[in-house]
Amino acid sequence: MSSAIRALHRLEDSLLVLLLGSLILLASTQIILRNLFDTGLVWVDPLLRVMVLWLGLLGATVAAREHKHIQIDVLTRLFSKNASLLVQSTVDQFSAWVCLIIAWHGARWIQLDYADAITSFIGVPAWILEIIIPISFAIIGIRFFIQSIHTGRQFLNRHERPPASDS
Secondary structure, three states: OOHHHHHHHHHHHHHHHHHHHHHHHHHHHHHHHHHHHOOOOOOHHHHHHHHHHHHHHHHHHHHHHOOOOOOOOOOOOOOOHHHHHHHHHHHHHHHHHHHHHHHHHHHHHHHHHHHOOOEOHHHOEHHHHHOHHHHHHHHHHHHHHHHHHHHHHHHHHHHOOOOOOOO
């Protein structure tokens, strides 16, 4: 595995830990402020919603990386190992294209929000909070595409026959 890929994995894992820790800290602080002091921070609730979005989508990229994403494998259990590899490669290819289309339209949405200078809570540009959508779906799509190639090669390697000898 290349050092760039390992760095991406470390970045994803670090962001997940940072987001989850911050989410727990902010939510706990907000609960304490509300229950004990009858007050709260106005900007925390919208920030927590954005953090949940980021946490979920970053978690999805890691799940796709680790092959632990949700799969519906009812049909693959009915097929032989060879046919199952072909079906899995096809499903991964389809999933890749769906994710890449979502990433494309997410990027278009970000461009529109950027061009219109739309802001979110406390004046933060909305596109900064939404940028995780095209980025995460692009990463997931690329991972599915790579998995489809890998599984397709496994299928093809099982069907290759050694050349017949002329003896």
